Amino acid sequence: EVQLLESGGGLVQPGGSVRLSCAASGITVRSSYMSWIRQAPGKGLEWVALIYSTGNTFYADSVNGRFTISRDTSNNMLILQMNSLRAEDTAVYYCARSVYGGFSDYWGRGALVTVSS
Amino acid sequence: EIVLTQSPGTLSLSPGEGATLSCRASQSVSSSYLAWYQQKPGQAPRLLIYGASSRATGVPDKFSGSGSGTDFTLTINRLEPEDFAVYYCQYYGRPPQSFGQGTKLEIK
Numbered sequence: 001e002v003q004l005l006e007s008g009g010g011l012v013q014p015g016g017s018v019r020l021s022c023a024a025s026g027i028t029v030r031s032s033y034m035s036w037i038r039q040a041p042g043k044g045l046e047w048v049a050l051i052y053s054t055g056n057t058f059y060a061d062s063v064n065g066r067f068t069i070s071r072d073t074s075n076n077m078l079i080l081q082m083n084s085l086r087a088e089d090t091a092v093y094y095c096a097r098s099v100y101g102g103f104s105d106y107w108g109r110g111a112l113v114t115v116s117s
Numbered sequence: 118e119i120v121l122t123q124s125p126g127t128l129s130l131s132p133g134e135g136a137t138l139s140c141r142a143s144q145s146v147s148s149s150y151l152a153w154y155q156q157k158p159g160q161a162p163r164l165l166i167y168g169a170s171s172r173a174t175g176v177p178d179k180f181s182g183s184g185s186g187t188d189f190t191l192t193i194n195r196l197e198p199e200d201f202a203v204y205y206c207q208y209y210g211r212p213p214q215s216f217g218q219g220t221k222l223e224i225k
Contacts, residue, residue, distance in 0.1 A: 047216060050214070101209075102152075103164060103209050107161035
């Protein structure tokens with residue numbers, strides 16, 4: 001059974017940084033395509049970032065240059081390093097497995113990041 | 118970037134009725150790269166349809182997807198109480214990927 005569990009969310013001040021982790025079981029992160037997708041309170045889904053099994057990475061324009069997606073292969077985890085945070089980054093962040101970099105068939109339960117002073 | 122527009126924003130129907138949800142893309146997309154998700158309050162999205170018309174594992178055949186080019190449809194037959202939720206379409210071709218703004222299916 002595939003399970004994804006996000007951690008690391010919380011309250012952070014504007015301009016601050018947060019590191020989200022996604023612990024995976026039932027899949028090997030190193031050989032999977034993995035995504036981060038977020039949802040602001042009461043709003044729709046927004047694609048954030050994607051990492052291919054090759055290590056190639058892609059970002060939404062809204063986070064490019066501020067967020068970094070990576071893998072911790074020794075712990076089978078997906079990482080999202082979020083810097084220079086803004087109020088509009090406030091959202092629940094979901095980790096998901098993306099089949100061949102496409103649709104997401106397994107999702108975590110999400111981690112809430114709140115950017116506020 | 119491909120923009121997806123879903124309609125209607127809210128759909129009010131009664132159990133037992135059928136629902137038709139629309140997703141229109143700002144430019145033609147390969148039907149191989151269109152997915153539909155269901156999301157209930159407090160839960161993560163659930164994959165329903167990929168490749169515009171292929172049902173994900175475990176999804177009942179009351180859910181069906183169709184369409185090509187710029188116009189795609191999710192059809193739900195014989196609505197049951199558990200089907201009332203928010204539905205999103207997604208383009209997942211070459212990044213950046215994108216989601217529609219969602220259609221809320223509510224009980225009339």
